[in-house]
Amino acid sequence: MDLRFIPDDMNWICQPCGVPLEARKVEITYLNASFKVELPVCPKCGRIMVEEELATGRMFEVEQLLEDK
Amino acid sequence: MRNQNDLHDVEARCTEEQPPACSAGCPLGIDVRAFVLAMKEKSFSKAWKLLERGMPLPGVTVRLCEAPCENFCLRGELGDAIAISALEKVCLREAEHSTPIRPLPARGKKVRCIGGGASSLACAWDLAKKGYSVEIVASEGGAGAALKARLPEGALEKELEKLEGMNVRFRTTTSLTAEERVTDEIDALYIGHDDFTSGLPADLACDEFTRQCSTPQIFTGGASPQDSFITGLSDGRQAALSIDRFLQNASLTTGRFPLRHGQTTLSPETEGIEHLPRIAPAGDMYTAEEAAAEAARCIDCHCLRCVRACVYLQEYGDFPRKHARAIFNNFSIYQGVHGAYSLIDSCSLCRQCEEICPTNFSMADICLDARERLVEAGDIPPNAHYFALQEMHHAQEETSLLRHAPGHSASKVLFYPGCQLAAMRPQQVWILYNYLRGIEEETGIWLDCCGAPAHWAGRKAETKEINARFRERWLEMGSPKIVTACSSCLEHFREDGGLEVDSVWNLLVKFPPEGIHAANIPLALSDPCTARWDEETKESVRTLLQDCGQQLAPLAASGKTTECCGFGGLMENANPQLAQKVIEARVAQSEQPFLTWCAMCRDRLAKTGKPVYHILDLIFPSQARDPAEPPATISERRYNRHLLQKKFLVELYGEKETADKPWDSINIDMEEDIRLLLDSRHILEDDIRRTLAAREESDAFFVNSDGRERASAKLGDVTFWVEYRREGYIYHILRAWSHRMNLVKEGD
Numbered sequence: 001m002d003l004r005f006i007p008d009d010m011n012w013i014c015q016p017c018g019v020p021l022e023a024r025k026v027e028i029t030y031l032n033a034s035f036k037v038e039l040p041v042c043p044k045c046g047r048i049m050v051e052e053e054l055a056t057g058r059m060f061e062v063e064q065l066l067e068d069k
Numbered sequence: 070m071r072n073q074n075d076l077h078d079v080e081a082r083c084t085e086e087q088p089p090a091c092s093a094g095c096p097l098g099i100d101v102r103a104f105v106l107a108m109k110e111k112s113f114s115k116a117w118k119l120l121e122r123g124m125p126l127p128g129v130t131v132r133l134c135e136a137p138c139e140n141f142c143l144r145g146e147l148g149d150a151i152a153i154s155a156l157e158k159v160c161l162r163e164a165e166h167s168t169p170i171r172p173l174p175a176r177g178k179k180v181r182c183i184g185g186g187a188s189s190l191a192c193a194w195d196l197a198k199k200g201y202s203v204e205i206v207a208s209e210g211g212a213g214a215a216l217k218a219r220l221p222e223g224a225l226e227k228e229l230e231k232l233e234g235m236n237v238r239f240r241t242t243t244s245l246t247a248e249e250r251v252t253d254e255i256d257a258l259y260i261g262h263d264d265f266t267s268g269l270p271a272d273l274a275c276d277e278f279t280r281q282c283s284t285p286q287i288f289t290g291g292a293s294p295q296d297s298f299i300t301g302l303s304d305g306r307q308a309a310l311s312i313d314r315f316l317q318n319a320s321l322t323t324g325r326f327p328l329r330h331g332q333t334t335l336s337p338e339t340e341g342i343e344h345l346p347r348i349a350p351a352g353d354m355y356t357a358e359e360a361a362a363e364a365a366r367c368i369d370c371h372c373l374r375c376v377r378a379c380v381y382l383q384e385y386g387d388f389p390r391k392h393a394r395a396i397f398n399n400f401s402i403y404q405g406v407h408g409a410y411s412l413i414d415s416c417s418l419c420r421q422c423e424e425i426c427p428t429n430f431s432m433a434d435i436c437l438d439a440r441e442r443l444v445e446a447g448d449i450p451p452n453a454h455y456f457a458l459q460e461m462h463h464a465q466e467e468t469s470l471l472r473h474a475p476g477h478s479a480s481k482v483l484f485y486p487g488c489q490l491a492a493m494r495p496q497q498v499w500i501l502y503n504y505l506r507g508i509e510e511e512t513g514i515w516l517d518c519c520g521a522p523a524h525w526a527g528r529k530a531e532t533k534e535i536n537a538r539f540r541e542r543w544l545e546m547g548s549p550k551i552v553t554a555c556s557s558c559l560e561h562f563r564e565d566g567g568l569e570v571d572s573v574w575n576l577l578v579k580f581p582p583e584g585i586h587a588a589n590i591p592l593a594l595s596d597p598c599t600a601r602w603d604e605e606t607k608e609s610v611r612t613l614l615q616d617c618g619q620q621l622a623p624l625a626a627s628g629k630t631t632e633c634c635g636f637g638g639l640m641e642n643a644n645p646q647l648a649q650k651v652i653e654a655r656v657a658q659s660e661q662p663f664l665t666w667c668a669m670c671r672d673r674l675a676k677t678g679k680p681v682y683h684i685l686d687l688i689f690p691s692q693a694r695d696p697a698e699p700p701a702t703i704s705e706r707r708y709n710r711h712l713l714q715k716k717f718l719v720e721l722y723g724e725k726e727t728a729d730k731p732w733d734s735i736n737i738d739m740e741e742d743i744r745l746l747l748d749s750r751h752i753l754e755d756d757i758r759r760t761l762a763a764r765e766e767s768d769a770f771f772v773n774s775d776g777r778e779r780a781s782a783k784l785g786d787v788t789f790w791v792e793y794r795r796e797g798y799i800y801h802i803l804r805a806w807s808h809r810m811n812l813v814k815e816g817d
Binding site for chain 1: 411770771774775779781806811812
């Protein structure tokens with residue numbers, strides 16, 4: 001899958017950390033497969049945000065591909 | 070299908086790849102159907118190739134063949150047989166070209182063909198093509214002399230030249246001596262009886278199938294010069310086949326089909342096909358246009374009954390025989406993409422194909438078997454049935470209820486509405502239960518999910534467990550007769566559960582409620598697929614409707630051939646787009662509103678916008694729902710099941726309501742379009758509340774500079790995301806989405 005999924009709108013702040021999200025490389029896994037992907041992440045607590053377009057688009061496609069393997 | 074033998078047994082039941090009658094009637098096995106269809110398209114060159122590929126001496130054969138194929142053509146009973154022979158002659162005129170034939174590399178084996186008749190020439194042709202060194206010994210007039218008079222100038226010579234081009238040697242002799250039949254210097258001998266009138270051995274008996282004589286190197290055929298041309302040709306071909314096998318030390322019969330003489334198991338549907346007479350040519354021969362028109366009368370024999378009836382089969386193309394192989398192969402792949410998962414998981418298991426198919430081929434059996442194997446091996450795609458199984462567990466664990474009638478300590482009857490009727494029509498369940506108590510006061514209530522979804526998902530072990538649990542609870546209740554309003558439950562309890570069960574419609578037909586009231590328009594009655602073979606219940610439903618004066622509009626696929634609404638077999642869960650196509654095709658079958666007696670069918674069909682009645686709307690008009698009402702969303706279904714359980718507990722048994730879940734107090738609000746979006750994404754309002762409850766507990770969320778907030782929670786295998794605006798204690802839901810992939814936080 002493409003490696004970078006950073007939304008145009010990055011005006012998101014993590015609560016309760018109170019810091020803006022940053023583009024960071026993180027790992028996502030499914031059914032024995034793992035990918036390094038750049039996503040909006042809280043630099044303080046490490047929580048990751050997944051956009052609707054990503055979840056219902058590319059992520060869903062990859063889920064289905066992996067399920068067919 | 071666990072091995073090749075199972076696969077072959079299954080494949081053999083689908084006859085789509087069997088030859089059409091015309092090909093089966095051709096001793097040369099020409100693909101006549103493809104030839105005629107090419108002629109219809111005026112693709113003469115393509116049509117010629119089909120002839121040339123399968124015919125010895127095509128320029129002669131086309132002109133002299135007596136066309137036994139026409140005797141078997143199914144068009145014969147629907148007007149006149151297609152003029153195949155005349156079409157072949159047109160094809161020859163339009164497209165004959167002498168492509169030199171390139172024989173296979175020489176094999177170093179010699180065959181002598183005695184006789185210059187059709188059988189010897191055909192035998193020589195086929196063997197020379199295969200690389201054998203062939204010599205033809207003809208009678209005085211030369212090879213093909215007996216045929217020459219019936220052919221235009223030069224036609225025979227053209228084909229003989231092709232034989233020469235394949236290094237066939239010709240010799241003539243005035244009298245056939247015994248020496249010609251000595252096999253010392255040759256490897257095999259063919260003796261054609263359709264040329265020499267003397268000198269042939271009188272007692273040359275041969276095996277009818279292989280044409281081999283008692284001396285293994287000698288083969289024979291071509292009964293006499295008076296025999297039909299095509300019979301001689303066919304004998305020569307069969308002998309050539311045997312000689313080839315004989316010279317390779319192979320079995321003469323293994324894997325070899327005898328001539329079909331028009332017999333085939335392919336049985337196309339001919340009902341409703343218009344009778345059309347043969348096109349008569351204006352001149353001696355068809356023009357190209359006339360030929361195309363004549364070919365267009367071909368009914369293009371195929372079976373495909375099941376494919377024409379089933380949207381699922383249309384979606385995956387081909388026909389069941391191919392699917393059986395694809396599914397079998399799916400299990401032989403260890404790495405890479407298993408192409409058949411979607412095929413396996415999308416079948417509604419409705420068994421319409423089984424009913425329609427002349428040999429009862431069942432996609433349901435092979436798909437269910439495949440699902441069970443995949444579950445056993447832990448390979449089933451996790452998403453395929455996830456939501457349906459969650460719903461089943463919820464109905465079983467959160468909204469079930471099993472009681473004797475209030476004030477009674479035993480039950481003669483147990484009313485089992487089924488989880489979907491409870492979810493979609495709780496008020497009707499309530500009124501029906503109270504009516505049934507009027508018939509038999511010891512009628513208990515059982516709200517639950519029968520476990521059919523686990524069965525459909527191929528979860529054998531879980532299904533067995535559920536069935537055992539049901540049986541135990543039923544025995545504890547004193548094993549009363551279960552009366553259900555759901556045909557899936559009925560089927561499941563009967564076949565898998567071993568419980569005593571009947572349909573509520575069979576009871577109601579004996580005790581019809583007084584107010585039962587017909588709709589004032591004819592309705593198209595759509596039977597549920599799980600009642601396909603339940604004649605008694607289908608009859609009861611029709612009697613109920615007839616007695617109240619309900620008129621029925623014709624619906625082609627009904628009764629035994631009825632169609633699934635796309636929920637069965639968990640199709641809607643595994644393949645929602647296909648399930649949508651299924652219902653759209655279904656409602657297009659009648660312009661009238663639909664009527665059904667299955668709650669799931671009612672809501673699924675209504676999803677198309679078509680007005681759909683449930684039979685209870687007619688039986689209890691006071692509780693009738695608007696047929697145009699849209700289907701209940703998944704959240705409403707859960708809510709209704711809760712509501713019904715509460716109503717029974719509080720109003721009938723005087724008990725307190727069951728405790729609310731901690732997240733029930735979360736106050737959410739959303740627009741209609743968002744409600745429908747969540748429904749289509751299988752996101753429950755409960756999932757939203759649980760995600761927001763988790764957000765309240767952890768106080769962790771994301772906030773945008775414009776005030777929007779996003780919270781997420783992993784519930785089971787799925788991570789849910791909710792975007793909302795908060796106003797006091799109310800969450801205004803803006804969007805929600807989910808994914809199954811796992812996010813790995815740094816340091817995890």
